[in-house]
Amino acid sequence: MNLAVTDRILLFFFHELQNYFTLAGRTFVRIFRRPFYYRESIIQFDKLGFSSLFICILTGLFSGMVMALQSLIQLKPFAATSYVGGMVAVTMVKELGPVLAALMVTGRVGSAITAELGTMVVTEQVDAMRVEGTDIIKRLVVPRFKAMLLALPLLTIVTDIVSIFGGYIMSAGYNINPVMYISGLPQFMVFQDLIEGVVKPVVFGAIIAVTGCYAGLNTKGGAEGVGAAAKKAVVLSSVLILVSDFFIAKIFIVFRG
Amino acid sequence: MADYTDYGGDDRKGERAMNSRDSIRMEKICYSIGGRKILEDFSFLLERGVNRTILGVSGSGKTTILKLLLGLLDPDSGTVSIGDLCITGLPEASFMPQRKRIAIVFQGGALFDSMTVGENVGYRMFEEGRLSEGEITAVVREKLSFVGVDTALDLYPAELSGGMKKRVAIARALAADPDYIFFDEPTTGLDPIGVYNICNLMQRLQGEGKTTLMVTHDLATAFATSQRFTFLHQAQMLFEGSEEEMKGSCIPEVREFLEPTERSLFI
Numbered sequence: 216m217n218l219a220v221t222d223r224i225l226l227f228f229f230h231e232l233q234n235y236f237t238l239a240g241r242t243f244v245r246i247f248r249r250p251f252y253y254r255e256s257i258i259q260f261d262k263l264g265f266s267s268l269f270i271c272i273l274t275g276l277f278s279g280m281v282m283a284l285q286s287l288i289q290l291k292p293f294a295a296t297s298y299v300g301g302m303v304a305v306t307m308v309k310e311l312g313p314v315l316a317a318l319m320v321t322g323r324v325g326s327a328i329t330a331e332l333g334t335m336v337v338t339e340q341v342d343a344m345r346v347e348g349t350d351i352i353k354r355l356v357v358p359r360f361k362a363m364l365l366a367l368p369l370l371t372i373v374t375d376i377v378s379i380f381g382g383y384i385m386s387a388g389y390n391i392n393p394v395m396y397i398s399g400l401p402q403f404m405v406f407q408d409l410i411e412g413v414v415k416p417v418v419f420g421a422i423i424a425v426t427g428c429y430a431g432l433n434t435k436g437g438a439e440g441v442g443a444a445a446k447k448a449v450v451l452s453s454v455l456i457l458v459s460d461f462f463i464a465k466i467f468i469v470f471r472g
Numbered sequence: 473m474a475d476y477t478d479y480g481g482d483d484r485k486g487e488r489a490m491n492s493r494d495s496i497r498m499e500k501i502c503y504s505i506g507g508r509k510i511l512e513d514f515s516f517l518l519e520r521g522v523n524r525t526i527l528g529v530s531g532s533g534k535t536t537i538l539k540l541l542l543g544l545l546d547p548d549s550g551t552v553s554i555g556d557l558c559i560t561g562l563p564e565a566s567f568m569p570q571r572k573r574i575a576i577v578f579q580g581g582a583l584f585d586s587m588t589v590g591e592n593v594g595y596r597m598f599e600e601g602r603l604s605e606g607e608i609t610a611v612v613r614e615k616l617s618f619v620g621v622d623t624a625l626d627l628y629p630a631e632l633s634g635g636m637k638k639r640v641a642i643a644r645a646l647a648a649d650p651d652y653i654f655f656d657e658p659t660t661g662l663d664p665i666g667v668y669n670i671c672n673l674m675q676r677l678q679g680e681g682k683t684t685l686m687v688t689h690d691l692a693t694a695f696a697t698s699q700r701f702t703f704l705h706q707a708q709m710l711f712e713g714s715e716e717e718m719k720g721s722c723i724p725e726v727r728e729f730l731e732p733t734e735r736s737l738f739i
Binding site: 250339342343345347348349 | 544572579601
């Protein structure tokens with residue numbers, strides 16, 4: 216690869232990065248400015264959040280069950296199966312719950328946001344809104360951003376609870392005393408774990424909304440462009456979620472001391 | 473070629489008083505996409521009261537001109553002014569009062585598909601929040617009635633035909649009470665009756681004092697609704713003048729556009 220090509224790629228990368236963070240910054244600032252588009256925010260909360268409930272319940276149930284199954288097999292030789300509840304809870308609440316819920320929502324919602332906004336761009340609806348005097352970020356991005364900031368933590372909490380219940384079902388199948396399963400939960404968890412389990416989905420929600428909107432609003436071409444933008448949004452969101460998960464975990468570990 | 477001169481449109485077209493400051497201008501505009509020049513050193517003046525059409529083959533940059541005039545696109549170089557204000561490089565919010573004097577009817581209508589026809593037409597009024605819902609509904613009904621689709625108030629854009637979509641888009645443009653209305657290929661894809669309706673509407677709008685700027689390659693509609701014509705070819709303005717001047721033009725590209733021949737194949 217010659218220098219000119221490298222230069223062009225780097226220039227493109229930093230240009231995209233700058234635009235992405237500009238959109239994120241402008242979105243954040245506009246959360247506090249009128250008009251607030253309450254109705255639109257509620258509609259988006261319903262569309263993006265509530266409709267993802269079932270898929271998060273399924274994800275939580277089966278990941279909790281498989282987590283308990285694997286833990287039981289590992290703990291059995293050490294006669295430590297009573298700790299399975301705590302292990303499932305701490306793993307799900309701190310790590311798997313937020314990440315799995317976010318990845319499921321990315322696939323379902325991130326692509327939907329991009330496809331919707333992308334279609335609006337290629338059919339000139341976004342241009343029409345701009346001509347009508349609408350602030351596109353305030354009208355299209357902020358309601359989705361607010362909906363995701365609220366919906367993903369709630370979906371994650373549901374995923375966590377259902378996964379612990381899934382672990383309980385699996386443990387009951389292996390004759391683990393239910394009281395022992397439940398009493399194991401606080402032994403492994405501290406309050407900071409719960410905070411971490413809520414902070415992460417807030418950040419992930421912001422990533423899904425901004426990435427989905429960014430890809431959607433920068434869609435070029437027709438139907439093919441919309442498809443490409445949706446794919447880009449899902450891949451980028453997923454990668455950013457996994458990368459940011461590491462850094463948030465690291466920050467919490469540093470603060471824990 | 474169909475003759476649209478009997479639409480009963482505005483007899484006074486072109487005779488309205490002109491204020492030298494009341495115009496939309498672009499000067500020495502250069503615009504390119506991915507290295508391909510769309511416009512090069514392009515200057516254009518749209519005066520209030522003079523209805524214009526920009527002609528050119530598909531892909532010649534006609535729609536780009538409309539978007540540049542509205543400030544939806546930023547030129548690589550050159551300036552765009554609405555009235556006295558040069559809008560090039562300004563943030564959108566700072567020229568919104570000037571832009572609100574212009575409305576546009578996009579090629580496909582660009583109706584918001586999540587809203588009903590009524591909500592589409594009343595969109596700007598709902599956004600501004602100055603009128604009550606009852607007042608907005610009254611205005612919406614009046615505008616829909618003007619374009620002849622008042623029965624479609626509660627329908628969604630997906631339930632409308634192509635011609636109805638364009639008429640609703642015109643109603644939405646009218647609801648903003650603009651001084652200028654831009655039309656992007658308003659008759660493309662319509663049957664002769666649909667074309668007739670759109671031409672008739674444009675002439676009635678001109679009769680109500682609106683200045684229209686249309687981009688099209690439909691010559692009959694252009695000659696029926698405009699006094700001045702601009703011909704675009706290879707990123708540059710090749711011709712500017714009246715209908716008579718255009719029809720009498722010796723420029724080969726203009727002649728080819730007006731009367732395509734065997735030679736035009738595969739151009």
